Every structure is written in C-alpha cells, then in structure tokens.
Amino acid sequence: MLQLLTWRARLVFWSGFAVIAGFLFLPLAWMGLTAIKPEGEVFVRIPTLWPHASTLANFSSLWSRGELIEQLKNSLITAGGGAILTVVLATYAAYSFAKFRYRGRKPLMFLMLSAQMFPFAMMLISLYPILQWAGVLNTRLGLVVAYIILALPSGTYMLYSYFVNIPTEIIEAARADGAGELYILHRIVLPLAMPALVTVGLYSFMWAWNDLLFSLTLITDPQLRTVGPGLLLSYVGESKSDWGGAMAASIVSSLPVVVGFAFLQRFFIQGLTAGAVKS
Structure with a gap:
C-alpha cells in the first residue's frame, strides 16, 4: 500500500513539474525558434514549432543596424x-x-x-x-x-x-x-x-x-x-x-x-x- 502511494505521489509530482516547466520554458523555446526562422515562416497562418530552413540572418542583422x-x-x-x-x-x-x-x-x-x-x-x-x-x-x-x-x-x-x-x-x-x-x-x-x-x-x-x-x-x-x-x-x-x-x-x-x-x-x-x- 505504501509503495502504491509513493508511486502515485511521484506521478503527481512529476506531472505537476512538467506542467509548470512547460508553462515557464515554452515561451523561451518559442522565442529561440522564432529567432532562427526566416520571415516567410514567421508570418504563416499555421505556424510550425521547428523551422524548415533555419537561418542566422536575424542575428547578423543586429550588428549591421x-x-x-x-x-x-x-x-x-x-x-x-x-x-x-x-x-x-x-x-x-x-x-x-x-x-x-x-x-x-x-x-x-x-x-x-x-x-x-x-x-x-x-x-x-x-x-x-x-x-x-x-x-x-x-x-x-x-x-x-x-x-x-x-x-x-x-x-x-x-x-x-x-x-x-x-x-x-x-x-x-x-x-x-x-x-x-x-x-x-x-x-x-x-x-x-x-x-x-x-x-x-x-x-x-x-x-x-x-x-x-x-x-x-x-x-x-x-x-x-x-x-x-x-x-x-x-x-x-x-x-x-x-x-x-x-x-x-x-x-x-x-x-x-x-x-x-x-x-x-x-x-x-x-x-x-x-x-x-x-x-
């Protein structure tokens, strides 16, 4: 019985941890992935999480400006x-x-x-x-x-x-x-x-x-x-x-x-x- 409660407690803990971590880090991940997307992939009706053609042009343009x-x-x-x-x-x-x-x-x-x-x-x-x-x-x-x-x-x-x-x-x-x-x-x-x-x-x-x-x-x-x-x-x-x-x-x-x-x-x-x- 104690082992069953321990297993359930761990499941609840890690589930809650995953939800909180996703809430905190998903915007950061989206920001990083958007930074390496070309402009054509940013302004689309259905955006994708991972870019199809990664680019560092957004970073290089920072120093030119x-x-x-x-x-x-x-x-x-x-x-x-x-x-x-x-x-x-x-x-x-x-x-x-x-x-x-x-x-x-x-x-x-x-x-x-x-x-x-x-x-x-x-x-x-x-x-x-x-x-x-x-x-x-x-x-x-x-x-x-x-x-x-x-x-x-x-x-x-x-x-x-x-x-x-x-x-x-x-x-x-x-x-x-x-x-x-x-x-x-x-x-x-x-x-x-x-x-x-x-x-x-x-x-x-x-x-x-x-x-x-x-x-x-x-x-x-x-x-x-x-x-x-x-x-x-x-x-x-x-x-x-x-x-x-x-x-x-x-x-x-x-x-x-x-x-x-x-x-x-x-x-x-x-x-x-x-x-x-x-x-």
Missing part, C-alpha cells in the same frame, strides 16, 4: 549605475534602522516602505515634473535617479532583514576596541552581509534592465534609449513588425542578466532567505 549596441551600452550605464547607488544608499539606511535607536526610526522606515504600495505609473506622474525641474529629464542621470527611487525601499528592507540578524555583540566588541562606526560597517558588517548586498544589487539591476515604462517616458533621445524601448520602437510597428529580429535582439539583450544571475545565484538565494529565520 548598430542600434542594439548603443542601447545595450545605455542599459548597462543606467541599470548598473542605479544598482550600485541603490546598494550604497540602502546599506546606510538599513544599517541605521537595524543597529541604531533614535526617535522616529520605525515611522521613517515604514514611510520609506510605503512607497511600494503605489502603482509605478502614479510614481512616474510625480517624478516627471521633479526631473524636469532639476534639468535631468531625457538624460541617463535622470533615469538612474528614477531607478534608485523605485528600488531603494525594497532594497533597504532586504538589507535590514539581514543586518538585524547580525549579532550585536560583534559590533559592541568592536566599539569597545575603539573602532569607529564607519570602520565597523565597512570592515566588519559588510563582509558578513555580502550575500544580501549581491541580492539587492542583482535585484535592482534586473528590474532596471527589464524596465519599459520609465525609460520609454523619461528618455526621448534615440541615442539614449535603453534596451526595452529600443526593441519596442525598432522592431514593432503599426504596419509591419519584424518578429524574427525582435526575438533575436531579445535573446542577445537578455544575456547580461542571465550570465550575471548564473554566477551570482548562490549569493542571491542566500540573501533572499537570510532574513527568513532569526538567529
């Missing part, structure tokens, strides 16, 4: 800059909330986290005139500021969950030895919190890299466009859409995030789960 390289550079600058500054600011804010006691500490933290309750479109409406007043609208700096504002609350809470579990005795011992607060943070706390720092940085980078709403609204100069608006405006139009080229460009533009996550996934998982269990 030259737009994608500039868009990748802009995305690396804005997403990378936003991620680095988010980690720096979130580190100081989270350490202050976790290890210092002062009046208004919790209300201030809850006020910062409350920014996540508002829709991004509403925040964009408030952010647009501020960037316009500051003279950084339609610049990379303005887009970096927007990414910091959006990622800072969640990044601060992630680091707060990690810092609060670091034993206070370590910090008190360093203070007793005469170490300053900045020395304690930079030389003692941050090496222990490296998984959380990587998590916040990778989260901020991925969010900014995949952004479309803010980059499409705040950047109008074609030379400053990032990957999201660049793919939309370059390959998708009202009268004609180059789906093969769009899929090829999507694969190439996703490689930086995929490669980064592949190398840093161990730290990413540790950082996400560190605050779940209090020591």
